[in-house]
Amino acid sequence: MSASFRPISAAYFWYFALVGTIAPFLPDYFRLLGLNHAEIGLLVASVMVTKILAPNLWAIVADATGRRLRLIRVGISFALVALLVFPMLESFWPLLILMVFFSAFWNAVLPQFEVITLSALREQGRQHHYSRIRLWGSVGFIAVVIGLGAVFEYFGLALLPYAMILLMAALLWSSLMIHAPDSTGGMGFRDVLKVFTKEFKSIPIILFFIIAFLVQLSFGPYYTFFTIHLKNVGYSFDIIGILWAVGVLAEVGLFLVMHRFLKSYSLRVLMLAALTLTALRWWGIAELADQVWLLLLFQLGHALSFGCVHAVSIEFVHRAFGRGSVAGQGQALYSAVSFGAGGAVGAWASGQIAFHYSAGDTFYFAAASAAAAMLVLLLGWRSCGPETYWCRAVKAAPA
Numbered sequence: 001m002s003a004s005f006r007p008i009s010a011a012y013f014w015y016f017a018l019v020g021t022i023a024p025f026l027p028d029y030f031r032l033l034g035l036n037h038a039e040i041g042l043l044v045a046s047v048m049v050t051k052i053l054a055p056n057l058w059a060i061v062a063d064a065t066g067r068r069l070r071l072i073r074v075g076i077s078f079a080l081v082a083l084l085v086f087p088m089l090e091s092f093w094p095l096l097i098l099m100v101f102f103s104a105f106w107n108a109v110l111p112q113f114e115v116i117t118l119s120a121l122r123e124q125g126r127q128h129h130y131s132r133i134r135l136w137g138s139v140g141f142i143a144v145v146i147g148l149g150a151v152f153e154y155f156g157l158a159l160l161p162y163a164m165i166l167l168m169a170a171l172l173w174s175s176l177m178i179h180a181p182d183s184t185g186g187m188g189f190r191d192v193l194k195v196f197t198k199e200f201k202s203i204p205i206i207l208f209f210i211i212a213f214l215v216q217l218s219f220g221p222y223y224t225f226f227t228i229h230l231k232n233v234g235y236s237f238d239i240i241g242i243l244w245a246v247g248v249l250a251e252v253g254l255f256l257v258m259h260r261f262l263k264s265y266s267l268r269v270l271m272l273a274a275l276t277l278t279a280l281r282w283w284g285i286a287e288l289a290d291q292v293w294l295l296l297l298f299q300l301g302h303a304l305s306f307g308c309v310h311a312v313s314i315e316f317v318h319r320a321f322g323r324g325s326v327a328g329q330g331q332a333l334y335s336a337v338s339f340g341a342g343g344a345v346g347a348w349a350s351g352q353i354a355f356h357y358s359a360g361d362t363f364y365f366a367a368a369s370a371a372a373a374m375l376v377l378l379l380g381w382r383s384c385g386p387e388t389y390w391c392r393a394v395k396a397a398p399a
Helices: 003-030 037-065 066-087 092-106 109-123 125-157 155-175 188-199 205-235 237-264 267-288 290-301 302-321 325-354 364-378
Strands: none
Touching: 003 066, 003 109, 003 125, 003 155, 003 205, 003 237, 003 302, 037 092, 037 109, 037 205, 037 325, 037 364, 066 092, 066 109, 092 109, 092 290, 109 125, 109 302, 109 325, 125 155, 125 237, 125 302, 125 364, 205 237, 205 302, 205 364, 237 290, 237 302, 237 325, 267 302, 267 364, 290 302, 302 325, 325 364
């Protein structure tokens, strides 16, 4: 890896190390505080729902001013302040307010990191190597989820807020090490929105965002109730941490070679393969979670259900919205529609299903959502043909 990309790689490492505390352990921490499944679903949904608005507002400012890195540092700083209050809270409403405040800043950071990374790679003619930098985020997730899984098993989950504070401080430090010049020639707010709206009217782009929503809808149960489901089945925290890590380790392996697949196959073929496996994976977790070897196999499927889907999505957005004045808006809208709207609805719906039925039953809903995404892609297959951003012959849109 080039030395110029090491600070950016470090930022991905710490950002997803923090995700490694939130996705596997935060829902069970809320359960430790005495909250029910419906309340847990709402709290996780609140983290997701801020991705609908916050990243887009920040992206408009970033695209218009060009000061992406400064905005990233401001967002991380306010998120850190929010986390300093976290250990003091135990009841639902104060936690809900805190989660909204925290995530409004934290969720705005990643899309701007993506723009800085992709722009730097393009300047060096290495745009297909995004996955090699992004994999450091996966490494951070793996290191934290295994390490903290063992710590929580022996010392208790009450340490979670303090781990989150330390990791957020490390992310702030790494952001200070990044050197990226402000963009020049930024457009006004109205011009940014005008160009972005024009690009968004394309049918292939609309199909992409529908699929992105449905995919993350299917991940709602995974991020909210996978750990709780496994605890109910009888697994310990250290084994659960390993299972989470296996999924992300498979993702790392795919990221190492993903640039080859992007050069060899169209985005629609890669997406169809990933969606098919994702639907099967969620069904398997619902039905066969008590079989540890099968569960390991399903977790290896994370390479496609997240790794492939995310890499294809980032490449699609970059092709569709380019590297110019609307690049930040493209990445932010992807985050808002998928991780924001899809993740929030998925977390809320899974909370309701778990409250009335069980945590395991939420994965039937996940499987149906992934199957729906696959159906949308198949129905729109002809609209995603060789003359669209879905196929490898298409180059990135001009600035």
